[in-house]
Amino acid sequence: MDKERKYLALCEEGARLFSTCRKRQYYAIIIAPNGRVVGTGYNGSPPGSQHCVDGGCPRAQENSPSGSLYNNCVSNHAEANAIAYSDPVSRSSGTLFVNGTPCWDCAKLIAGAGISKVVCFYDPTYEDWPRVRKHLLGWGVAVREVVNNGSV
Numbered sequence: 001m002d003k004e005r006k007y008l009a010l011c012e013e014g015a016r017l018f019s020t021c022r023k024r025q026y027y028a029i030i031i032a033p034n035g036r037v038v039g040t041g042y043n044g045s046p047p048g049s050q051h052c053v054d055g056g057c058p059r060a061q062e063n064s065p066s067g068s069l070y071n072n073c074v075s076n077h078a079e080a081n082a083i084a085y086s087d088p089v090s091r092s093s094g095t096l097f098v099n100g101t102p103c104w105d106c107a108k109l110i111a112g113a114g115i116s117k118v119v120c121f122y123d124p125t126y127e128d129w130p131r132v133r134k135h136l137l138g139w140g141v142a143v144r145e146v147v148n149n150g151s152v
Contacts (some may be wrong), residue, residue: 004097004119004144004146005141005146006120007029007031007097008071008097008099008119008120008121008146008148009041009072010027010097011026011027011028011029011097011098011099012027012041013027014027014040015027015042015043015078016031016067016070018042018044019042019043019078020042020044020052020053020054020075021043021044021052021053021060022052022053022057022060022077023052023059023060024043024059024100025042025043026042026043026077026079026098026099026100027040027041027042027043027078027098027099028040028041028078028079028080028082028096028097028098029082029096029097029098030041030082030083030086030091030094030095030097030115031094031095031096031097032091032094032095033093033116036090036095038087038090039082039083039085039086039087039091040081041076041077041078041079041080041081041083041084041085042078042081042127043075043076043077043078043081043135044075044076044081045057045074045075045076045082046074046076046077049074051052052074052075055120056061056074056105057073057075057093058072058074058084059072059073059074059075064096067080067152070103070105074088076135077102077103077105077106078098079098079102079106079109079110080105080109081094082096082105083096083109083110083113083115085147086141088114089111091113091114091115092113092114092115093114093115093116093120093140094114094115094116094146095115095116095117095119096110096115096117096118096119097118097119097120098118098119098120098121099120099148100118100120100121100123100126100150101122101123101126101129101132101133102118102120102132102136102144103126103128103132104131104132104135107132107135107136107139107141109139110136110141111136111141112140116140116141116142117140117141117143117144118136118141118143118144119140119144119146120143120145120146121145121146121147121148122145122146122147134144
């Protein structure tokens, strides 16, 4: 198994263990150009608030469709948490791995954080992905989509 698939497998396991979202579980890892892990994050509610899995999510209560606007989501996304809890110098020109496709807001954070590449599992149900991918590429962020066939 190559390193990209290993990091994606780690994202899958991290999401299973840590994510507190009721709808989808994500985990992100930032790897510095020297190959070291410099940040991780999972999707979950801000510290001190009720977790989604414990009933604190309006998005889940309203049964909002996947890929719809996230203005009723109380969770911070995995990519946002990985960026927030990583050193800006270490992550610059690094690679972000995530076990799903980044949303529009996370794509802007990724580009603004100086991350040079995103490796993600392709999610055909995320209808906004073509637009998000186009903008990531336009902002100078390389994108590698991996088909998740269940065997990472």
